[in-house]
Amino acid sequence: MGQIIGIDLGTTNSCVSVMEDGRPVVIHNKEGAHVTPSMVALSPAGDLLVGTLAKRQAVANPKNTVFSVKRLIGRKFESPEVKRLRTASPFEVVESSNGDAWVRLGDKQFSPPEISAHVLEQMREIAEDYLGEKVTDAVITVPAHFNEAQRQATKDAGRIARLNVQRIVNEPTAAALAYGLQKDENQTLAVFDLGGGTFDISILDVTDGAFQVLATAGDALLGGDDFDARLVAYLVDHVERESGASLKKDATALRRLKEVAEQAKMELSHTASTAISVPFLTQHQGQPVHLEIEALSRELMESLVQAELERLRAPCERAIADANLAVSDIDRVLLVGGMSRMPAVQRVVEDIFQQKARKDVNPDHAVAMGAAVQGSILAGARTDAVLMDVTPHSLGIRVVAGKFSRVIDRNMRIPARAKKTFAAAEKGQDFVTLEVYQGEDEYVKNNTYLGEFRLSGIPRLEGGREPHIQVTFNIDADGLVHVSAIEPTSGAEASVSIRAAGGLSNKQIEKLVEERGR
Secondary structure, eight states: OOOOOEEEEOEEEEEEEEEEEEEEOOOOTTTSOSSSSSEEETTTTEEEEEEHHHHTTTTOOOGEEEEEOTTTTTOBBSHHHHHHHHHOOOOOEETTSSSBEEEETEEEEEEEHHHHHHHHHHHHHHHHHHHHHOOOOEEEEEOOOOOOHHHHHHHHHHHTTOEEEEEEEEEEHHHHHHHHHHOOOOOEEEOOOOOOOOEEEEEEETTTTEEEEEEEETTOEEEEEEEEHHHHHHHHHHHHHHOOOOTTTTTHHHHHHHHHHHHHOOOTTTSSSEEEEEEEEEEETTTEEEEEEEEEEEEHHHHTTTTHTTTTHHHHHHHHHHOOGGGGGGGGGEEEEEEGSSHHHHHHHHHHHHOBBOSOOOTTTTTHHHHHHHHHHTTTTTOOOOOEOOOSSSSEEEGGEEEEEEEEOOOEEEEEEEEEEEESTTTTTSSEEEEEESSSSSSSGGSSEEEEEEEEEEOOGGGGGGOOEEEEEEEOTTTTTEEEEEETTTTTEEEEEEOOOSOOOOOHHHHHHHHHHH
């Protein structure tokens, strides 16, 4: 096995890191930047563009430029989350034959793993250019709060990109690894990770090189995109008030506003106000419409995103409670993700944890660096650290009355194994179908369906006794689920490696891999 690279597959930007002289190094791309836009586009000439090239033409080609596809990965088209994203997307989100959310570029439909694979391929090429050798192995990070479908879809993206995905690692855990090894001290660490599309909070115990996650929580639909959307909505209203022009269905104008909103948001992290100027934004009644705001204040920006700031609190409080800690027990708070630079976010963090957060590691680089460190651990090059993560969601099966019976509780350390015995629902039945779900609600209809399998050959027991089924859940180091069941009297057994309902089939993945190998 050669070098195992670490990839932060981000919502807005992606980053790749390798180990050099025992330390993680973030590699710059051909443009000299250490992060690359997670964007894929189909040009008018029919060429597929990735990264910086895709972003450069996004304003002129908004309907054929995909961004933030990480928010669609592993999700169903009819899910409430995707319905919300569809209304704000300039590119078309479509329903695949299995009900998943895909995207359309030109006359072709692409799955989110396929789009993500193009970004991963570029990360691999950046690493190969730097190392001067072929790269086949990677550690890829995901938000800690990603569910089974999202984790599997991310791993599928790696396969399509012709990478051997050695491990899927939670983003805040990777960041803690990058930070903790630099500090070389025992501590209880909270990693606050607010990126472009997701929010995670993880509490870790770091003792003598052992990184043990105590609890994790988050919001898979809270990130910089949502902060940008608030400012874009304000700018759209401002233009309509000033000129009468409506921009709500103007994809090109909205893409231009998205870019200026991102820039203004970043500038307001360092200055009290910023100017916004967008000439010839559109036309209205035959006249050009310009957007000119001499001074957009930080105070106004913070007022626009107050609801998003408040949404940061509940996951933090839940993680602290799940870790069985008090706020005073936490020694350090580490900021990760580009949105953590926003002063209002930092004030919320300080208010929750009653201390100033640390910025020792670049928020844009920490996750990729930690992934590279984990790669060196897996390769056996580093033996002074060990990573112990947890599962972010409870797992169980459907029982009578549509209720959810937990077998594994959230925040159980992984790899994990747990058993539970159930009575057959009806006397005399010779088979049982086991439906597997993930979530926290007492009813399965409010949780995520993962899959099902059948246990056959259940015997009819004497005296009208009910047969009992022993169900075992195994979660591997990537957080992926394997379920088995046995009827002890007969020895009948069945098992399944859960691939969440939907997603790409192995046949589809193999075809995409073959196409890339040509």
